[in-house]
Amino acid sequence: MSLAGACSSNDDTGGPIGGVGATANTSGSGSFAGSTGVPTAGASSAGTTGNPGTGGASATGGSGSVAGNATGGATATGGTTGTGGTAGTGTGGMVNTGAAPAGYWTEKDWHGCAWTGKGMAGVTTVDPVDFVAKPPADAFCMKGSVGTDPMSGSVALLGFNIAQPPPASCAAGVPGPAVPGSVVPTADGIAVNFVKRGTNTAFTWRVQIQGPKGETDATDRWCATVKEVQGKVLVKWADFTPSCWAEAGMRGTPYAKQPLSAVVFTVPGNKDAAVPYDVCVNGFTYGTKPEDAPDGPAVVGTQTGTVGVANTTDNTGDFKRAKVLVDGEEYIIQNNNWGNPLSSDLILTYTNNSFKITGGTGSGASAPASFPSIYIGGNGNTMNGVYSTKGTDKLPIQIKDITSLPSTFRYSGSTGQFNAAYDIWFSNTIPTTEYKDGINGFVMIWLRDPNGKEPIGGATPTATNVMVAGQAWNVHVGPRGDGGPNANAPVVNFVNPQQDNDSRAQSFKNVNLKEFFTAAEKYGIGPNMYLTDVFGGFEIWQGGSGGNLAVDEFKAVVNP
Secondary structure, three states: OOEEEEEOOEOOOEOOOOEEEEEEOOOOOOOOOOOOOOOOOOOOOEOOOOOOOOOOOEEEOOOOOOOEOOEOOOEOOOOEEEEOOOOEOOOOOOOOOOOOOOOEEEEOOEEEEEEEEEEOOOOOEEEOOOOOOOOOOOOEEEEEEEOOOOOOOOEEEEEEEOEOOOOOOOOOOOOOOOOOOOEOOOOOEEEEEEEEOOOOOOOOOEEEEEOOOOOOOHHHEEEEEOOOOOEEEEEEHHHOEOOOOOOOOOOOOOOOOOOEOEEEEEEEOOOOOOEEEEEEEEEEEEEOOHHHOOOOOOOOOOOEEEEOOOOOOOOOOOOOEEEEEEOOEEEEEEOOOOOOOOOOOOEEEEEOOEEEEEEOEEEOOOOOOEOOEEEEOOOOOOOOOOOOOOOOOOOOEEHHHOOEOEEEEEEEOEOOEEOEEEEEEEEOOOOOOOOOOOOOEEEEEEEEEOOOOOOOOOOOOOEEEEEEOOEEEEEEEEEOOOOOOOOOOEEEEEEOOOEOOOOOOOOOOOEEOHHHHHHOHHHOOOOOOEEEEEEEEOOEEEEEOOOEOEEEEEEEOOEO
C-alpha cells in the first residue's frame, strides 16, 4: 500500500471536509504478547471465510481464532475455494499466521500488514517507518511530531490492513495489493487498547476505518475521535462519520457496516504548533464492550504536557485544555484566561492531576484575569466529548442523590494576587445544550482569600465562623450578576476567615463536598439541583509564573 486516505483536522478549529492524501508504508511485525504459547491439545476451529475473489482469483482462508490448528477455509463468494487456514498459536491476543512475513498481524479473523504513514501537508515525522524489526511480544508503537498546516491537514498514521492474505513482505516501500481485500464487520464497534506515552500526552487520537476505495475516495472512509484518555475503550460503529471533527449535524452520514479493508489510528495536527506524540496500540478487535480489547505489554504511565501559548497578540492558547486519567477518574486541566485574554498568557505544565504555572503573566481588574484549574464536568465546547469527563464523573446528578463527594485540593507556591478556590456549578435541569457558566447556582470554597479582593456578595459576610467539614468559614452570598440569563443565580461562597493565609494549602484532603452543598441549601442551592461541574484552581488578579504557583493534587469523585 503506497497511499492511505486520511480523515484529518485540527482538534480545536475543525479542518478540511473529507480527507487528505497520506503517504503510507506497508509495515508491521509479529504479534502481541501471548501469541507464542503452546497450542491446547486437540483444540481447533475452522478458518474463517476467505475474501471474495476478484475475477475468479482464489481467496485466502482466515487463520484460526482459537489456539491450535485451524481447519480448511470456507468458499469465498464470487471466487474459488479459499486455501486452508494457517495454524494459530498462543492463548489469545493478536497472533502470527504460520506463513506470514514479519509485520503481519492477526486478531480473530482480521489479518494483514501493519504500517505507518504521514499526511502530505505539513512537515510530519513518524518512527518507525515499518514494524519488521519489532519483537513479537511488543505493542505496535509510533512516535514523532505532526507538523503545522494552515488548513489543519497534517496527520500521522498507524494502520492495519484487516483482510489481506500474507504477502511476500510487509516492509516499507513494498506495494500493497492492487485491489484490497475487505470484510463486513460484526459486533457493535472496535474495542481498542492504547497507551499514550512521552513528554506530552495531550494530543488528539482518532480511529479511521476505510473500505477498498478509501485510499482515494473520501466517501469510503469514516473516522471517530476517541473521547477517553487511554486504556481499553469501545468506539461504536455508529460513532464513525466522514467528518468526525465537525460540529454535531455536520459530520455526514454515519457508517453503516460497509465492507472494510483497513483500520487506521491517527494523530491530527493543527495550524498553531507542531504536535509531539508517542503512542502504542496493544491491540484491537471488533467487540461489544471495552473489555473485548486485547491485553498487551504497554501500560498507562505518567501523563505530562503543557497547555497554553506564550503569545499576547491573540487568544490562541488562552483556553487550551488537556484530559488525563488518574486512578480510573478523568480530569481536565484548563488554561482559562477568561478575564483578560488579550493581556494574559499563562503556560501550565501538568503531570497527571497536578499542574504548575511555568510561563506568562496576566492582570485583571475587579474580575480576575484568569482561572487556571482542573475540573470534572462537561462545560463549554467539549469537542464532541473529548473535553468532557462524562466517561467517569457520574455527572450531572441531583444533590439529593449524592451520598458523598470526597475531594482533595492541595496547592503550593505563590504569585502577585490570587485565591485558591473551588468553583462548583449547578443547574435546575440536566443541560441539553452547550453551557459556559453555572446555569442556576454556584458554590465557591475559598481556601485562600487575597487581601483587597472579595467574593460575590461583598466584603461583609452573610454569616461568620460557620462550621463545615470540620473547619470555620465566613459565608458570603449574592447574585451572579453581569447580566445574562443567570444574573440572579445564587452564589454561595465559603471563605477562609484569614486573608492571605495559606494554612489550608496542604490540609484540604478527602473532604466531603456534599457537606458544603447541604450548608448552602438555606441560601438557594436546593437538593433537587443538578451538580454539573467541579473546578479547583486559582483566580489570579495579578501575576503568573515565577512563584511556582501549583495545584499539587486535585481529586473529586462523586459517589451516588
